Amino acid sequence: MSESYDLRITGGNVFLGGQGVSEVDLLVRDGRIAAIIDRHEATTSAETVDVAGKLVLPGAIDPHVHLGKDIRVPRDPDDAERETASAVSGGITTMLIYLMSSESYVGELESARAAMDSNSHSNYGFHFVLGTPEHLEEFESYVDLGVSSFKFFMNFRGDEGKYLGLPGNDDSFMYEILRKSAEHGAMINPHPENIELVRMFRDADRDNSLSALEAWNAARPPFVEADAAQRVAYLASVTGASVYCVHTSSKEAVEALVRQQEAYPNIFIETCTQYLTLDTTSKADVYAKVNPPIRPREDVEFLWEAMKAGQIDSVGSDHNARHRTNKEKDIWSASAGFPGTGGVLPLTLSEGLFRGIGLDTIVDAVSTRAAKLFGMYPQKGTIAVGSDADLVVLDMESPSTIRAATQHSAAEYTPWEGTELPVSIVHTIVGGKFALRDGVLTDNREGHYIHRARSGAAALGQL
Numbered sequence: 001m002s003e004s005y006d007l008r009i010t011g012g013n014v015f016l017g018g019q020g021v022s023e024v025d026l027l028v029r030d031g032r033i034a035a036i037i038d039r040h041e042a043t044t045s046a047e048t049v050d051v052a053g054k055l056v057l058p059g060a061i062d063p064h065v066h067l068g069k070d071i072r073v074p075r076d077p078d079d080a081e082r083e084t085a086s087a088v089s090g091g092i093t094t095m096l097i098y099l100m101s102s103e104s105y106v107g108e109l110e111s112a113r114a115a116m117d118s119n120s121h122s123n124y125g126f127h128f129v130l131g132t133p134e135h136l137e138e139f140e141s142y143v144d145l146g147v148s149s150f151k152f153f154m155n156f157r158g159d160e161g162k163y164l165g166l167p168g169n170d171d172s173f174m175y176e177i178l179r180k181s182a183e184h185g186a187m188i189n190p191h192p193e194n195i196e197l198v199r200m201f202r203d204a205d206r207d208n209s210l211s212a213l214e215a216w217n218a219a220r221p222p223f224v225e226a227d228a229a230q231r232v233a234y235l236a237s238v239t240g241a242s243v244y245c246v247h248t249s250s251k252e253a254v255e256a257l258v259r260q261q262e263a264y265p266n267i268f269i270e271t272c273t274q275y276l277t278l279d280t281t282s283k284a285d286v287y288a289k290v291n292p293p294i295r296p297r298e299d300v301e302f303l304w305e306a307m308k309a310g311q312i313d314s315v316g317s318d319h320n321a322r323h324r325t326n327k328e329k330d331i332w333s334a335s336a337g338f339p340g341t342g343g344v345l346p347l348t349l350s351e352g353l354f355r356g357i358g359l360d361t362i363v364d365a366v367s368t369r370a371a372k373l374f375g376m377y378p379q380k381g382t383i384a385v386g387s388d389a390d391l392v393v394l395d396m397e398s399p400s401t402i403r404a405a406t407q408h409s410a411a412e413y414t415p416w417e418g419t420e421l422p423v424s425i426v427h428t429i430v431g432g433k434f435a436l437r438d439g440v441l442t443d444n445r446e447g448h449y450i451h452r453a454r455s456g457a458a459a460l461g462q463l
Helices: 077-089 103-117 135-136 138-142 171-183 195-202 214-219 220-239 253-261 273-277 297-308 341-354 359-373
Strands: 004-010 012-015 021-024 023-028 033-036 044-050 056-059 060-066 093-100 124-128 151-153 186-189 242-245 267-272 315-317 391-395 425-430 434-437
Touching: 012 124, 021 359, 033 103, 044 315, 056 060, 056 124, 056 359, 060 077, 060 267, 060 315, 060 341, 060 359, 077 093, 093 151, 093 341, 093 425, 103 124, 103 138, 103 359, 135 138, 135 171, 135 195, 151 171, 171 186, 171 242, 186 220, 195 214, 195 220, 214 242, 220 242, 220 253, 220 297, 253 267, 253 297, 267 273, 267 297, 273 297, 273 341, 297 341, 297 359, 315 341, 315 359, 341 359, 341 391
Parallel strands: 004 044, 012 056, 060 093, 093 124, 124 151, 151 186, 186 242, 242 267, 267 315
Antiparallel strands: 004 023, 012 021, 023 033, 056 391, 391 425, 425 434
């Protein structure tokens, strides 16, 4: 080849969609994959990086992230810098961030982008949390801004959403959200919990023989998740909407959603790393408090079987960067949620391969499927000529240990502290530039905003 390139990645075992692992070299120019060639073919490139024996995957995508000190909106440079540093250190090259506000998202988007631009190690896009009539009135303008996926808290009845500044809502509001999303080629990401039942269990006498995580699971049992998931999935079928059920944690919820999928296909299921790797016996204790709760071991086992069966679309983190001091309380007063974006790829990959799940299924769950569902494919989620050069290089023979100190998050803790993994992240490349090189974070902060015109069935229909 007579052409010149910016970067050649040579010697690696490269995962190509539909082909599996191939012994090819990648050529990068202007932030994109310019060519995929035989590794013995001569070229001219400004830099050649030898990754002999390493596994090269499309950059992972975390579709479920909360940023900002109050987890509503990233407003300060460190809100972006620390948490995206955590992401790229774990092989995440793109994250989708939930903005939560009772104000117009036209202004909130501008504020969030100001915090992210020039401070983000990873690429980023947004979901908006819809909670007011004004949000519904502006729905079309939000899609025009490149946001085509929206969250709705089914549990925000009465004053449940007060801590986020959001008013109470009801099923008629949910119906209207679903209708509008279908009209505009968007997707709704509901938080499914039946809050009336949660209140009943919360106010009941507590069993003091239970551990902290067992007690939290008992206070929000799996069927309150399954009940809500089933209802929103059915209303999606009535309205023609696409629904992406976030942080699905239990056997009951997956089974309820699969039953609805049999009659209506545009129902998609996300789980999170914590539900695949932690259970109610976890030594993380209150640090692992989250909603929905960490479940018993049988739910963990079921979720892996569901992934093997193709019933799980994607894996996210539900990353929450509140400082550890918010967790150092009893289970009832500690805040819910924890940092996790840096663990999505290495934890899912390590545990999945150990369980005999194919690499193609794992790559789909941590990258490709989210790219397709959220309107980013083939720009993201695959290694192909013309796709963005968002890549992660792993050493499958080099163990690593998860430590808060190397997770970079401002939260300063991780519920996976001390977890040993059989793999390590060597390089993370975002837009053809190293965000992580030889396991060390770089100064590259050129992650860019991703404009997404369609999500859900509308996005899949354009592939």
